Amino acid sequence: MRLDPQIRDFVLFPIVIIVFLVSVIRHYLFSIIPSQKPAVDKDTQREQQLLIRSNRICKNANMVSKSSLISRQPFFLEETNGELNQDSKQKPLAMSMMFDPSMMTNMMKGSMGNMIPQVVLGQLISYLFKGFLVVKLPFFLPARFKTMLQQGIGLSSLDSSFVSSLSWYFMVYFGLRGVIDLLFQAKDAIAHSYFSPIREQKRQTQVPRPAPVSASTPSLGNMGGTDKKDTLRNEKENWKMIDHFFEIQNSELELIGKPVNKEKVVKNQTANKTQIPKKNKSQNKNMKSTTPKNRKRNAKKKK
Amino acid sequence: MNKNLETLQNKPNNWKAARDLLREYREKQARNSYEIIKYGLPLINKKSQKLSKEELFEVMEQVFLAGLDVNIEESKTLLLKLQKQFPKSLRVTKLSGLLEEAMGNWKSAITIYKSILKNNPSDQIARKRLVCVSKAQGDVVLTIKNLNNYLSHFQGDTETWEELLEIYLTQQCYSKALYCCEELILAEPNNYQHHYKIANIYYTIGKRTDLIKARQYYAHSIKLLKEQNLKSYYGLYLTANKLKSLYSKNLDQSETQINEQLLQFAADKIKNVYLKLEDNDTKKTVLDFFEKNK
């Protein structure tokens, strides 16, 4: 089966050109409309950074000695004062976001800017190029995809790898994204200094992936205020999962070709998972009472 | 030597090479102030039309920063130009703060940064510059306090942990420096420089367990970067040597053997590096040293 040159010239190429032009126009439009920096709440920022650090420690715990890891635990995990046992002070996102004008521009640009042209174009293309097949996909697809990919064509017996113009549009759209990024990256080859906002954004590391949460707790990112309180507590899961083994000790053995130490066969290494420390002895009331002064007092109390 | 630098030394008027050199310096955030002023100033003054507007101002900022080190009068003129172009810009205000710092006017610098923070409380650069002012004034205690304060809010900021590490080292607080270096490793575990630094600190503390850890970290640094890492090989050699001379009685047989093998490995590798070089005083000295200490 061959492709009609008319389809090729008047459908395939035009769709490619349209998608390309729309992406270029959108890129320039976005660079003209200035994006506002969202006003970051101090507490939120602090907690985000806390989570970033906690995440990093849990991820790379094997790079430092066990004592270093243990010395960091009280800061995070100590029962009353540990950071991860505090209520999160982050304000619930949804409410403040919707009414904050500076965030509006950002939101508009982000989601709408991508969604609207895509939907509009998709509708336009399926209207303009209605009713005929355009390409044959080189791989086999089950019949379910027919309704999606063969819009406007009523043949139920047709092989579902023959698709309509709408699906060609989607393929071009996703395919050209990479090409357009490269194109505009080349134009932005000017390196940026320490003070430029682009570098500042790169320096502020991204918000960490929240710890895996069990099914019982409600999912994060919801609009409720109660869930936000536990953002920090949920991070504790990461700490429980640390199975510390000081990997560095193997590097020197590798250099001289000796067999490396494996996890459980090393002397003086506990293969147990990290224990969340209980309160320090000095804070433990029971211990205090064994000093002579307190013994007398306790003896009196008992009476 | 740098390709662009070579071109410029032969043809000082080659504006393309100057532009590329400055781009390289911006990318690496290098502080080669002499070169930046030497090649950047003519670029701004004579060939400004060859650069795009965006790049021109980036270059102006870069030359301004270089001028703070080398030629402060130029910096003053550049700042005036930038202020004219961007009258209410936060970025230019920060640069004016830097100029005050460079001239030693600590009070006016602090005023500028504090006013920035009033309107933009989450601005990291202004906060960091306040720390720099206290460091430049020589007030070590205040600087450490400010750094710790900054870190209590911005725990993930690697640059600040490095700064704190350096200050603790100058004050010889090695255990605290160790803590900071561990933070760097936890943040960037594949960066061989951090492993090399922490190995140095363990070596400096110098007890038996510390020397063993130092040796392990040097080995890890070598594992991350096998070539062009001469300093880690030297470190490995020194640590193994020190363990051998000071603690040989406290090591059991297998440990002694490992130590000896690491010593030999490091010595061989270092010798191989030098044998490939041309003869000079350093090569001769190093090879002499290894001859005597076989």
Add this chain to the structure above:
Amino acid sequence: MSQFHLSNSTHIQLLLHATKYFSEPITGLLLGPKIKNISSTSTIQITSCVPLFHSNAFTLSSNVDLALTLVSTFCESNDLSIIGVYHSSSDNNSQDLPSPIKKIGETINKMTKTSVVLIIDDQKLKKGKEQIAFKAYCYRSKWINVKVSSLSQKNFQQGIEELSSEENEKDVLVIEEEEEKVQEQGKNKNSKFLKNCQFQIGDHEALVEKFKKFLSEEKFRQIVDFEEHLQNPELDFLTQNIN
């Protein structure tokens, strides 16, 4: 009685090292010809320097041990010895003599029985007001400040003066040090300095002229220190060839 001379070429090399790394703390060693029997009347000359670090590497004993080992091997084969250490911190430090530098100086003292520490104070190198930029310290059970003066000066606190007419040792001048007890310093006017010990540098005015010339020729790029050598082993840090 020990007398310290600092040759002009070494002086310039120190300043060039400081110029090359203006934003960092620099450290290096001072070398001079070996003296077989150090007596109280011996003259200790400093004829060359070995720049070592341009970072806080001087605080870490691994770097220092390595540098000292290599430089002492070099000295043995060239009949030199390590006389002292020089240092300049990058900011207005409240401490004049950082403790890691003291430690280096003490290690050198153990090796060679005499050591001097030179601290370069870059505040004194401001354009138009070129003063002697050194503070020198000697070790007599603790580190004591030593007067620094140049050929054409009698009082080191004065500025640049005219050339004196002494032609014998244009480069170097020597003033004797008496081995007085340290307690007697209290009676002396200049009590914070070791009595009658002076650290001599060469003709200051000529030195400043030469240094300015080198600056304009950008000779400081030719300085290679130990850290650079570790990055690029082809570079030779033990002998600086700057004329």
